[in-house]
Amino acid sequence: MDSHTKASLVPPLEAVPFPRPTERPPAEHDTSTAERGSFCLALCTCGWRGPARRSRDLARKDATRHTSP
Numbered sequence: 001m002d003s004h005t006k007a008s009l010v011p012p013l014e015a016v017p018f019p020r021p022t023e024r025p026p027a028e029h030d031t032s033t034a035e036r037g038s039f040c041l042a043l044c045t046c047g048w049r050g051p052a053r054r055s056r057d058l059a060r061k062d063a064t065r066h067t068s069p
């Protein structure tokens with residue numbers, strides 16, 4: 001009985017934990033306006049939401065005030 005065909009237990013390269021590049025969430029403030037029925041409100045990618053406005057102009061102003069310091 002020959003046991004030369006014993007498989008060596010070398011872990012595959014894929015098993016080595018690879019340092020993942022730091023994933024950054026979209027922290028930029030990208031605003032847009034959404035219509036809710038007859039109301040309009042500003043939305044931001046950061047999760048911010050402006051109050052419901054009667055006009056899109058006001059919602060846009062809310063968004064501008066949110067993005068500008």
Ligand SMILES: [Zn+2]
Pocket residue numbers: 028029030044045046047048066
């Ligand atoms: Zn924002």
